[in-house]
Amino acid sequence: MAYENVCKQSLLGEGELVPCKVGDKEIVIMWPDGGEPKAYDARCPHEGVSLGRGDFNGRILYCIAHGWVFDGRNGRCLQPEGWQMTEYPMRFEGGMLQVDLGDD
Numbered sequence: 001m002a003y004e005n006v007c008k009q010s011l012l013g014e015g016e017l018v019p020c021k022v023g024d025k026e027i028v029i030m031w032p033d034g035g036e037p038k039a040y041d042a043r044c045p046h047e048g049v050s051l052g053r054g055d056f057n058g059r060i061l062y063c064i065a066h067g068w069v070f071d072g073r074n075g076r077c078l079q080p081e082g083w084q085m086t087e088y089p090m091r092f093e094g095g096m097l098q099v100d101l102g103d104d
Ligand code: FES
Pocket: 044, 045, 046, 047, 048, 049, 063, 064, 065, 066, 067, 068
């Protein structure tokens, strides 16, 4: 696959979680306070509920389904440990956010 346009860069803000669609796939752009924005598969690694509806406070993302807790800087699951949100390569090009979903 290759990089695809997702949304305007100006729609993203530090400390925010932005759900987006790429084709029929839902992703989230998570930009932690003091960190860098990163793109992730929106499906929670627990049972696949959308993390686009999660509760993000700028540091920590809470899944609304069963309360799993993710580190906003890297998508690592803090509670329970041993899980990880799936990250995709992203870049900014001509004022657009672009994501490479690979073979998904
Ligand atoms: S689906 Fe997210 S915690 Fe269960």
